[in-house]
Amino acid sequence: MSIAQSAPVARDAGVRRPVWPLVRSVLLPLAGPIAFLAVWQAICMAHVVRPVLLPTPFATFSFMFDALLHGTMLEDAFVTLSRVLFAFAIGAVLGIPLGVIFGSNERLYRSVEFLIDFFRSTPASALIPLFILFFGISDFNKVAIAGFGVFSVVVFNSAYGVMNARKSRILAAKVMGASQLQIFRDVMFFESLPQTMVGLRTGISTALVVVVVAEMFIGSDQGLGHRIIEGEQVLQITDMYASIIVAGLIGYALNMLFMIADKRLIHWSGH
């Protein structure tokens, strides 16, 4: 309402009112979510969808807060998040050094290029049955699959970053008398960092996707994926929606975290 009222005033005055920056920075980003909730509420009120399939936004969010504060939702979220982080750590710790080694040796990279491209193009979720065969339906299994997904994107991006390090800076270090090791540590590493960060960011998203899917299909009794599929099967639909939202919030938070880290760590990119 306040938007509709303030707009004509600003036009009358003929100048940009100081309220506009506030509108732009706070209200504008909120417009989408508010519209989304409004449509959701409207669908519920119009009885287009049966209430048993779609609870109101209010019911969903109040269930979510209640389940987080008094129920087991927080625990499930924590289990999912820790699996994601564990998988991410495994993928990154193995993927970065290996990627850097591949990237710094063109011949080595050419010989494994197909494998890397193949596995990073294969959906990690397609490997779930295979992993079940090898690791059973253990807890580690979920982490292992997601870790593999992270690994394949991280290896590729780190290798790519090293291979495409700007030659001019390497030459500059060389003419200053830097040894091969120094060039590697002081130049190539930093040159490849932006691309490595791209790999890590893609990796954390992949990890969340794979962990949630794995929790749905590899017999588990905890985690958001488990909670979502169980909500659907026993018709605790409100729980299902609330769990989806929590999973989404985790993904959003992780993304934000990586964007901030990226800006801080790679302050020079874009200059």
Next chain:
Amino acid sequence: MTALADRSAATDVPFITVRGLGKSFGKQLIYDGFDLDIPRGTFTTVFGPNGCGKSTLINLMSGLIPFDAGTVEIGGKDFRSATIGYVFQNYRDSLFPWLRALENIEYPLKVRGVPRAAQRERVERLLAAFEITLDLKRRTYELSGGQQQLVAILRALIAEPDVLFLDEPFSALDYEMTLYMRDKLQTVFMETGLTTVLVSHDLEEAVYLADRILLLSKRPTRVVEVIPFDLARPRTVEIVGDPQFVATKQHALHLFREEMRR
């Protein structure tokens, strides 16, 4: 006076010696049996037609790109064991943006394992010597183009190199900054007496800075002429009206156009 006399006496001794240099890129022959002597403590500028291998010449002499045949000696030893200061045309792609300006300048010392305190001290001395005021705490990309190239020059000087190579160092700067940087570079040269080789695509700049202008031919590259220019330093912008400057520039231009016509 004595220092100047010493330098002119030393001028006759070749410091950089190139013999039988050969280099081709694919089928394109750039250098074939190329010989060159550059005396100690002189400022040599390299000028010639586009694509004649001006930059390639200093890249070969500094070991940035390998050559196919011949030898390059600096100060009587193989060029690989000489300390080389090199300033790239593109400062943006040659400085390290993840380091601060100060750390960039110190890097050649860090590579040599000079202790931190001594690194800092040498940078201070260098800045004082050339009356340079720069906020060295800043990131390189926060500095202006001229300041960045100044950082690159200081980085090239910090390890007290045997020779200083510059590849069209001012071509990306505006005219005002170019004039300022030429003067700074002249000051550096006068203070240090460092054997300097600068590649230029600007004949006025080439004459302005030079003791000797090395005029190169089209490919395969030979030396057309080494034109001496011994007007007293410090030279200022006014010298562009000096008869000796005008005559030297005209002579160089004449040779250049002859070469283009071939």
